[in-house]
Amino acid sequence: MGTSVQVTPLCGVYNENPLSYLVSIDGFNFLVDCGWNDHFDPSLLQPLARVASTVDAVLLSHPDTLHLGALPYAMKQLGLSAPVYSTEPVYRLGLLTMYDQYLSRKQVSEFDLFTLDDIDSAFQNVTRLTYSQNYHLFGKGEGIVIAPHVAGHLLGGTVWKITKDGEDVIYAVDFNHRKERLLNGTVLESFVRPAVLITDAYNALNNQPSRRQRDQEFLDVILKTLRGDGNVLLPVDTAGRVLELMLILEQYWTQHHLNYPIFFLTYVASSTIDYVKSFLEWMSDSIAKSFEHTRDNAFLLRHVSLLISKSELEKVPDGPKIVLASMASLEAGFSHDIFVEWATDAKNLVLFSERGQFATLARMLQADPPPKAVKVTMSKRVPLVGEELAAYEEEQERIKKEEALKASLSKEEEMKASRGSDNKLGDPMVIDTTTPPASSDVAVPHVGGHRDILIDGFVPPSTSVAPMFPFYENSSEWDDFGEVINPEDYAVKDEDMDQATMQVGDDLNGKLDEGSASLIFDTTPSKVISNELTVQVKCMLVYMDFEGRSDGRSIKSILSHVAPLKLVLVHGSAEATEHLKQHCLKHVCPHVYAPQIGETIDVTSDLCAYKVQLSEKLMSNVLFKKLGDYEVAWVDAEVGKTESGSLSLLPLSTPPPSHDTVFVGDIKMADFKQFLASKGIQVEFSGGALRCGEYVTLRKVGDASQKGGGAIIQQIVMEGPLCDEYYKIREYLYSQYYLL
């Protein structure tokens, strides 16, 4: 029997919620994608929480919040501990996306679902693969091979192929068959007849205009605004589609020698571009080619300036400009603030390049007609002053005292328990572990990072704390970048650290941009103040589809080409899912499933199969006929046993039984017409049939609507009176087939 396959959606079916599905193959549980949305609502993760501990491996497909946003939270809070697999760009850009999300959130709220450390440690056990790399799982997953393939849409975007015993399960969401500036189109179409295909219905009802037309409109509307002395805001994702937009703008600006400034503003803008520069091998052929020929890295941006804080933007002289800022949902991040500032001026333009997530500000603004005014919450982190500060410090002191007391108590117990044993009492490094954060959570990453490293190096018992430390006043010196530290203090542990921890340290301390670093290391006590205000939306609002997903029509034709034996539809509005389901039932395959959240569907193929060895004696008598990639032959064989006890096929000892002749092949009427014409026979189409010569007609009957896939047996009818031509044409017709 075939491999057992079950699919359980955890989130994101019959709606546009984040994606997260459980695919179980012979008992090995894959969590494919682990998404969250910009609201970070933990209730969305309920179904995931129930199964998180049973997950054996996590596969990530795209580096955006919808596909991997919940990873840090699930690792920290839900008990997810499985190894994660992704491509290098998904890993790296996903990490940056999460940093940006965290920093944007932290700026406007007491965000405490996860910390930068949680992000780091979640991404620490990601195994990075390259496209088409067949990765053999081991241990429990022995026999399963996973391979990422090009999906388009986002840099590093992946169509996952999971293979066991020759049966393929393919997970392909948000793919794009069209080649773009940044990325090649997906290779999904090269897979034929997989056992199971899991895909999304997100775009099933959408149709796109041609790329050229769309690009032109995009540039036209931007230029119109700029020439009218207005500013353009493009709310974008951190490291996904924004790359394509930047390439479009760069190219156009270069070609037309424009000098309106373009800014890319996220908390991680400059490191994003630094990394993207080193991902050339993941980009489109044309980018690779131009690099080979001119060594011009497409992301050496000449017209786009990278900014990592809003104050830098404020320093820019007034005048028309374009700002690409995260988040695309306008819920948080720089785009939110800029929107509030710019929305009131009719000259400005807010250009959405993707559909906003459900129930976000962006989605509201994309409604038709757009709202005249929207209510927004402006939040700001301000340092504590006066009484508040005093109260805060008092509170901190109290907490510290309590902790110290507790620590000393537990210490005593510990001492009693393990009397005389060396529990690193004198180790000054250990004392550090009790140092409570000097202020709110913002400071945690700094100290926490340090703590993590220590724990990695040599794990002190949790109770081993010194009673005399810590200090309460932070007497260190400060500069623009935060606390002035002495690198020597940290030098010692570098030597002891293994590579993995070193990387975490680097990620945290090194690559973060100065602005964000200042935020992380900013340990001054602060609080968030919010005020609600109503913004009159006077600016122009435009939505254009730059999502880089295949549209409804292409999805349908790709699906019927891939022609899976079983199809599972996920992620898409109820309407779109139902629409695509009905379409596929009619045109793709009879087994189409669209499960509800938590509903486990069994898509085990009902295929029967067994393996046999082909004996040399048999094979030496088999004459193959070549047909494209395939070679076919008819075999009649007797079943025998090999020495090792497996079945083998031997030649028959008796004359083979007769069998019905099989015509193998697929003729296209148009091709056959050409062929006959080249043989000097007059041919023409008339009334759906091919008239050959004077009398003979050929027609194809049966379900002509069945496109691609070749899911039925072709029926060809040949009619004509008795004449020479009849037999001649029959001969030609036969020549198009292999008779077996």
Place this chain on the structure above:
Amino acid sequence: MKWAVPVSTCPIKGKPYCFHLDHAASLPYFLEKTTFKGRVFMTHATKAIYKLLLSDYVKVSKVSVEDMLYDEQDILRSMDKIEVIDFHQTLEVNGIRFWCYTAGHVLGAAMFMVDIAGVRVLYTGDYSREEDRHLRAAEIPQFCPDICIIESTYGVQLHQPRHVREKRFTDAIHSTISQGGRVLIPAYALGRAQELLLILDEYWSNHPDLHNVPIYYASPLAKRCMAVYQTYINSMNERISNQFANSNPFDFKHISPLKSIENFNDVGPSVVMASPGGLQSGLSRQLFDMWCSDKKNACVLPGYVVEGTLAKTIINEPKEVTSMNGLTAPLNMQVHYISFSAHADFAQTSTFLKELMPPNIILVHGEANEMGRLKQKLITQFADCNTKIISPKNCQSVEMYFNSEKMAKTIGRLAEKTPEVGETVSGLLVKKGFTYQIMAPDDLHVFSQLSTANVTQRITIPYTGAFGVIKHRLKQIYESVESLPDEESEVPAFRVHERVTVKHESEKHISLHWTSDPISDMVSDSIVALVLNISLEIPKVVVESEAIKTEEENGKKAEKVIHALLVSLFGDVKLGGNGNLVISVDGNVVHLDKQSGNVEGENEGLKERVRVAFQRIQNAVKPIPPSVS
């Protein structure tokens, strides 16, 4: 079935794996000027550098235009034919699968694993198992190859540990500079040069006292390639990616490029890395001539030096050297030879092979004596594990045969029940690449992109005679001629041999319908012939006379024919009792039962002959039963 694996010839595809001239330089010629039609695969970094390197080579080579094997245009054209492959990416060409592993050695260098029907061949190319400042060590493949083709450049030699070499290198430079001398490092533009620059840049960073001493690399090619090094960070090791998190390690902080000697302001101590590495000519030689007579200066030779070059000569520290203008100059500068070569040494080769334990080892790329010594040493090392070690000469092909067991997967309807031993399996055997599947014809379209077709034929024949005549005549030929129920087809019709339907379409036409296959076609042909004959006969033959012939008469006639034919075959044939025939040949007598076809008698040979003859006669005389096909 066996697989011959040609080794020293290029069977299906050329696969340069590293950009050094000795690996890829013939490629434009090969692609553009020979009949080679295959495909070429390279890693991304290799392809980028390949172009720069060969263009540079074409520009600087001093050969006349006619003697050039290829030009810039050939290189550009060859670029379009080269496909890229990423490390670990599995590609398939004609069913042969291959992928590559990191090889160390230089940026983008790869070891290829080729899998032909389960037989795996690993080609290491130049590889190094030692991780350095920017490259990963060559990986140990996950699967053991059946054949390992391995380089033997360093034969049985051993390298110094990396940190010792690096220390010698930096110490030599530091001491020269602190004495106010200049350091010349003649090096090949790519590969080791980048590693040395990383060492120098890092050393300078750690020694602030050196910050005022400039370091130059004087190679336009190296400068052009720096963009490639700055880009393909992900092909390098962890160390580089960690540094990259802070800043690109190939954005050197203390090193600057030097365009030519004219731009070089030679005041005070400096370190210059210049090509060519052999000091034959060019910038490295110009600097050498300038600096060689001052004993404060030093020359560090960082890699393999080719026989016959000045670099090789100065290793032996002669008293005098000849400068480019033909004058002799005293050689006072210090000469250090510190090999940074990134080829595997014996220790690496032997542990690599021990890990892999390939049953067959083929040694290539190495000087004959060195290779011989390596072979001997490996033979002793693998003495008790039945390993075959071969070192073929150029153009000598190595043939090896592997028995690969072919497994097929029976799927779909055919596989509903796993058969027992002795049962038969009939179906389509479909081969794609090297995988086999057996399936029922109806399942073909389910499991492959192939489809099957039915061709229905309908042919009309003019016929004006009585329809019954055709049926009657056909009955004499075919046992099965069934009238079809009338309600289905409104015209009289019957089915011949269970395959072909004959319809009386109108007074003037009959039509034949059938689904194509060789037998049906034959049956229909016979019907057509018969119908045409009847049409011809109509005027003279009285149809009724045939129609009234009774079954009995037919039977009698058939018996007569059988008797006559047996007589013609065996001579003495008599009628015996119970309708048996008695046949006697040369005194041997057999009895033939006409009804059952049983033959009784003493002589086995005769019995068999009579049986066969009777069967054949029966087949010929009687109508064809439908089971015969």
